[in-house]
Amino acid sequence: MNDNLAQYIKRYVDISKEEISLFQSYLVSKTFKKKEQLLQSGEICRSRYFITSGCLRLYYIDQKGNDQIIHFGIENWWLTNYDSLLNKIPSHLIIEAVEQTQVLELKEEFVQDIYSKIPQIESVFRVVMERTYIASQRRIEYMFSLSSEEMLKEFVEQNPEFVQRIPQYMLASYLGITPEYLSLLRKKA
Amino acid sequence: MNDNLAQYIKRYVDISKEEISLFQSYLVSKTFKKKEQLLQSGEICRSRYFITSGCLRLYYIDQKGNDQIIHFGIENWWLTNYDSLLNKIPSHLIIEAVEQTQVLELKEEFVQDIYSKIPQIESVFRVVMERTYIASQRRIEYMFSLSSEEMLKEFVEQNPEFVQRIPQYMLASYLGITPEYLSLLRKKA
DNA sequence: TTTTACTTTTGACCATAATAAAAAACAAAA
DNA sequence: TTTTGTTTTTTATTATGGTCAAAAGTAAAA
Numbered sequence: 223m224n225d226n227l228a229q230y231i232k233r234y235v236d237i238s239k240e241e242i243s244l245f246q247s248y249l250v251s252k253t254f255k256k257k258e259q260l261l262q263s264g265e266i267c268r269s270r271y272f273i274t275s276g277c278l279r280l281y282y283i284d285q286k287g288n289d290q291i292i293h294f295g296i297e298n299w300w301l302t303n304y305d306s307l308l309n310k311i312p313s314h315l316i317i318e319a320v321e322q323t324q325v326l327e328l329k330e331e332f333v334q335d336i337y338s339k340i341p342q343i344e345s346v347f348r349v350v351m352e353r354t355y356i357a358s359q360r361r362i363e364y365m366f367s368l369s370s371e372e373m374l375k376e377f378v379e380q381n382p383e384f385v386q387r388i389p390q391y392m393l394a395s396y397l398g399i400t401p402e403y404l405s406l407l408r409k410k411a
Numbered sequence: 412m413n414d415n416l417a418q419y420i421k422r423y424v425d426i427s428k429e430e431i432s433l434f435q436s437y438l439v440s441k442t443f444k445k446k447e448q449l450l451q452s453g454e455i456c457r458s459r460y461f462i463t464s465g466c467l468r469l470y471y472i473d474q475k476g477n478d479q480i481i482h483f484g485i486e487n488w489w490l491t492n493y494d495s496l497l498n499k500i501p502s503h504l505i506i507e508a509v510e511q512t513q514v515l516e517l518k519e520e521f522v523q524d525i526y527s528k529i530p531q532i533e534s535v536f537r538v539v540m541e542r543t544y545i546a547s548q549r550r551i552e553y554m555f556s557l558s559s560e561e562m563l564k565e566f567v568e569q570n571p572e573f574v575q576r577i578p579q580y581m582l583a584s585y586l587g588i589t590p591e592y593l594s595l596l597r598k599k600a
Numbered sequence: 601t602t603t604t605a606c607t608t609t610t611g612a613c614c615a616t617a618a619t620a621a622a623a624a625a626c627a628a629a630a
Numbered sequence: 631t632t633t634t635g636t637t638t639t640t641t642a643t644t645a646t647g648g649t650c651a652a653a654a655g656t657a658a659a660a
Binding site: 389390391401402404405406408409 | 639640
Binding site: 282284285290292304305308309337341344345347348351352354355356358359360361362363365366367398 | 471473474479481493494497498526530533534536537540541543544545547548549550551552554555556587
């Protein structure tokens with residue numbers, strides 16, 4: 223079925239072909255066009271998405287009506303709104319395709335069942351969670367210790383190819399600055 | 412042994428008395444005096460700490476020599492530097508007692524062994540990780556959508572008793588502002 | 601109780617980044 | 631190819647929060 227995901231799982235746990243197939247039987251492949259929403263504001267999030275190609279963004283719309291991007295997801299990343307998913311509360315975050323994107327959808331209703339049938343999958347999700355959390359902590363550190371100019375420099379250096387894929391106003395939103403100020407910073411550099 | 416922790420675990424999984432005892436046999440109770448460090452800068456973090464009483468802070472020292480607090484830990488919280496712990500890299504974060512603090516130390520070297528002997532403990536740590544990540548995401552949202560004044564108001568409202576326990580300059584550090592500006596904000600309100 | 605250390609406040613001045621309103625550049629359709 | 635919509639740049643003005651230096655207040659120790 224999907225090789226990316228099988229590779230991904232084998233990186234973290236010992237698992238048989240049969241178990242991988244069983245896990246994959248719970249997943250549904252879906253394709254979203256640019257600007258289509260996988261999760262809408264106000265809706266309770268009921269799935270996790272493994273991105274096989276394309277790019278998603280997780281964002282909300284602030285009081286002034288501007289998008290604030292929390293983060294992006296690209297190939298071989300799991301993306302969801304964990305707060306809404308696990309606490310079963312309506313999401314104020316939106317998940318949207320930045321470009322045409324293919325995902326494997328895992329419905330949350332199956333997850334406990336999967337954990338009991340294939341305990342290694344619970345281990346995989348524990349590790350995914352650990353890594354996701356570490357990324358989030360690093361982001362908080364950057365937000366504190368770097369100026370916008372330094373954050374931009376850092377982000378472009380770390381993600382040179384990705385920067386090409388997204389419009390500049392999305393990069394500005396991710397960095398927490400206005401597109402106008404981003405434009406000014408680029409001119410400066 | 413420690414009742415807080417047993418209660419904590421039972422909130423998340425079905426577990427027998429014997430399994431809890433076995434888990435607790437891996438833990439060592441330690442007490443730290445105010446300003447004592449559980450993890451020093453440059454050291455690889457090798458333990459997770461469950462706080463039974465007192466308060467810890469996780470922070471780093473920035474280029475200008477100022478403390479930047481990433482977060483606090485209080486009673487019934489697990490605290491560690493996951494990046495250093497899991498990736499086995501030297502920590503630039505420091506874990507320090509804000510007041511006299513008692514913890515249960517869990518050495519990372521035992522963790523895989525514990526997971527295989529008591530799989531429920533892996534589930535507990537998965538859930539801890541999920542909740543910790545959600546808290547981190549919420550913090551990032553606050554940092555983006557609230558002004559310092561609003562963050563202060565929010566934090567004091569959500570943690571009225573805790574605010575009394577820590578010096579103001581630590582609150583300033585946590586909010587990412589200078590103590591001078593915090594003082595000004597308090598006068599304004 | 602007096603010294604010493606730590607913490608908070610005050611005020612003057614400066615830097616970073618936001619807002620607003622246009623203009624320009626670019627891309628996509630018709 | 632012309633229109634329309636989207637994205638980026640420009641400029642002027644304003645607001646938020648930082649820096650520095652000093653004073654005042656508080657707590658702890660000798």
